[in-house]
Amino acid sequence: MKSKTGASKKNINKKEAEKRHKKVVKTVYVLAMVLAVLCVFMVVSLSMNHFRDDSYVAAIGDEKIYVNEFKQRINLSRSEVYSYFKNKYGVDDNPKFWTSTYGGEIPAQKAKEIALEKSKNIKVQQILAKKKGIKKDISYLAFLNDLKAENANRAQAVKEGRVIYGPVKYDENAYFEDTFAKMIIELKEKLAEDGDIKVSDEDIKNYYEEMKDVLYAEGASAIVRKIIVPYGVDGKEKAHTKIQEINKKLSSGESFEKLAKEYNPDDNTKGTFGEQEFNDRNRRYESSFDEVVREKALKLKKDEVSDIIDNGNSYMIIKCIENKDKKYTDLEEAKDDVRRKCIDKKYDEMVKKLSVDSKIRINKRVYKGVKVN
Numbered sequence: 001m002k003s004k005t006g007a008s009k010k011n012i013n014k015k016e017a018e019k020r021h022k023k024v025v026k027t028v029y030v031l032a033m034v035l036a037v038l039c040v041f042m043v044v045s046l047s048m049n050h051f052r053d054d055s056y057v058a059a060i061g062d063e064k065i066y067v068n069e070f071k072q073r074i075n076l077s078r079s080e081v082y083s084y085f086k087n088k089y090g091v092d093d094n095p096k097f098w099t100s101t102y103g104g105e106i107p108a109q110k111a112k113e114i115a116l117e118k119s120k121n122i123k124v125q126q127i128l129a130k131k132k133g134i135k136k137d138i139s140y141l142a143f144l145n146d147l148k149a150e151n152a153n154r155a156q157a158v159k160e161g162r163v164i165y166g167p168v169k170y171d172e173n174a175y176f177e178d179t180f181a182k183m184i185i186e187l188k189e190k191l192a193e194d195g196d197i198k199v200s201d202e203d204i205k206n207y208y209e210e211m212k213d214v215l216y217a218e219g220a221s222a223i224v225r226k227i228i229v230p231y232g233v234d235g236k237e238k239a240h241t242k243i244q245e246i247n248k249k250l251s252s253g254e255s256f257e258k259l260a261k262e263y264n265p266d267d268n269t270k271g272t273f274g275e276q277e278f279n280d281r282n283r284r285y286e287s288s289f290d291e292v293v294r295e296k297a298l299k300l301k302k303d304e305v306s307d308i309i310d311n312g313n314s315y316m317i318i319k320c321i322e323n324k325d326k327k328y329t330d331l332e333e334a335k336d337d338v339r340r341k342c343i344d345k346k347y348d349e350m351v352k353k354l355s356v357d358s359k360i361r362i363n364k365r366v367y368k369g370v371k372v373n
Contacts, residue, residue, distance in 0.1 A: 057370065058116065058362045063127055065119045066140045067370060072172060073115035073122075074372055081111045098373050108372035116362075122180070124354045129183050132190045147175045188347050197350065199342040207345070208331050208338050215341075216329040219280040222297040223322040226274030227260045230314040243308050243315035250305060256319045274316075289313045298323070 056064040085091040089102040098108040126138040147170060157164045167174065191197045208216065229243045246259055260273040278286075278294045286294065289311040296306050300320035309316050331338070 055366065056363055057367050058119065058360050060120065060123050060127065060358050060360050063123055063138060064140075065123055067366065069140045069143075070115060070119055070370060072176065073118045074111050074370075076173070077111050077114040077118065080114060081107050084110065111372045112367070112370060116360075116367075120358065120360050121351065121355050124358050125184065125187070125351055127358075128351075128354065129187045132187060132194070134183060134186050134190060143176070143179075144172075146179070147172065150175065188343055191347065191350075192343050197343055197346045199339055199346065203342050204335060204338050205331070207342050208334065211341075212328055215337075216334050218324075218327050218329075220298050220326045221277065221279035221322075221324045222300065222320055223275065223277045224293075224297045224300070224318040224320050225256065225260060226264075226269070226276065226293075226316050226318050227256070228264055228269055228274055228314050228316045230265055232265075239315050243317065247308055247317060250317065256305060275321075293318065 056066050057070040058065045082093060085097075085102055085105075085107055091097065091102055094100075098111070099106065123138075126135060129135045130138050151169050154164050154168055154170075158168055166178070170178070188197070192199070227243075227246055229239045229246070231239050242263075246263055249259060250256060257273055261270045264270045264274055276290075276293075276297075278290075278297045283294075292311050293309060293316070296309055297318060297320065300306060300318070300323060302320055302323050304320050306318045309318065
């Protein structure tokens with residue numbers, strides 16, 4: 001009996017040991033699963049670090065402005081900040097530029113203020129595009145995903161020998177500028193189509209009258225030939241005596257072109273008769289010596305010859321071979337362009353109002369922590 005009882009107890013102990021073992025294995029399995037989930041969560045959290053709630057600088061409604069996109073705006077504002085402090089305080093770039101104080105202002109803080117205003121302006125337009133169905137997702141994460149996909153497509157196209165337009169690989173700034181500009185064009189068209197932006201015939205007429213001298217005018221122009229006598233090494237007095245002799249020959253009927261070839265100072269001005277065109281396009285390339293010549297040239301009629309001109313560098317006589325009065329593009333011809341510009345103007349006014357009316361919540365701790373250097 002004792003042997004049977006002992007055997008029975010051994011069997012019971014063995015079963016209990018097996019149960020405990022299974023329980024331990026199950027517990028270890030559950031813990032392993034929990035640990036695995038935690039590890040995955042940590043990896044995702046780390047990879048998405050800049051999308052955590054504490055990584056956004058500001059928000060308009062539910063749309064957030066994240067640290068990385070805010071830093072983009074800062075980088076694009078740097079030249080503006082340099083110019084501001086250069087013009088206002090005469091400050092040049094230096095190792096301590098961003099953190100120094102000039103007239104109570106700090107460049108780093110100024111850059112963040114400008115970047116925040118730009119970020120707000122951009123986000124307001126993105127929100128409007130989302131409302132009009134042009135963009136589904138305007139988050140920074142969506143932008144990065146689109147950038148990654150675009151660059152992958154471009155890389156594949158290059159690999160396959162297909163033609164691509166633009167860069168082989170976009171960086172963030174270039175891709176943003178490209179896609180944002182396209183979004184704005186589409187948004188303007190949609191707003192005009194839906195009647196959110198209305199342009200009347202009166203608007204078109206008023207804009208044309210306001211801007212015709214700037215945008216729809218072809219300025220007066222003149223093409224002249226020149227006989228040039230530089231002051232040179234002989235001095236101003238001898239040059240003046242020489243130009244007077246030439247003027248007498250012209251008055252007696254000698255050919256302007258013949259005298260230009262004879263007296264002009266170099267082969268170039270001899271061969272071209274010193275020909276020069278004065279118009280609005282060329283004005284930016286003219287020197288200070290050309291100003292007095294321009295003034296005389298635009299007053300001459302075709303084939304008319306000027307008196308002696310002193311431009312401060314040489315004496316000359318000019319002959320007008322072509323003269324056109326200022327003229328305007330007709331309103332009917334310019335109407336489509338004027339309408340587009342009216343839409344642009346009204347769009348800018350709309351965005352400005354939206355930006356003023358939109359409340360921005362600043363995540364002060366994160367905003368303060370963004371460094372500029």
